Amino acid sequence: MGALSITGIKPGSTSLKLTAGKITKTVPITVLSRNLLSYGPAEGNGLTATVNSDGSLHVTGTATGQWRGLSWTFPCPVQGTVKLSGTSIAGLSFNIKCLDAKGQQLGAQMNLGNSVMAIPAGTVSLFLNVISTEATPTAKDGDLRVQLESGDTAHDWMKPDNTSLKGGVMN
DSSP: OOOOOOOSSSSSSEEEEEEEEEEEEEEEEOOSSSOBBBOOEEEEEEEEEEOOTTTTEEEOOSSSSSOOEEEEEEEOOOEEEEHHHHHOOOTEEEEEEEEOOOOOOEEEEOOOOOOOOEEOOOOOOOOOOOEEEEEOOOEEEEEEEEEESSSSOOOOOOSSBBBBOOOOOOO
């Protein structure tokens, strides 16, 4: 009996047809994005996020205050070490917090300054937020390409599988 190794080229679904003698099996295969984030349109605190055709976030508006912005909460898809990378917009910051089943933060937040971290035990969801870092927020109009991936190496940005998750506000 031999081994078969399959490497996905791009995200999507297909199937693999295997035949041995008179037996044929079709196996569904789904290739997921290495970008583990989920986000989508959001509006609040003076900011609006829309999703560009390439899957990046377009953020416009003026935040209503420092540390105010937009957020998305979604199930944590992995355990182990993860790497956060991306491009930002001057005056805005993005970070990720790990949450337990009660919505309480576990461990330190992930940001570009401490971009490799282990997902703490007990994490059930992730909280992504985009916030103003300016004491007096100024108008923004730009694109964010944020990526969270397994391991400790950043790869080229890739559109997340879920870009239709409705966001909320970060107060």
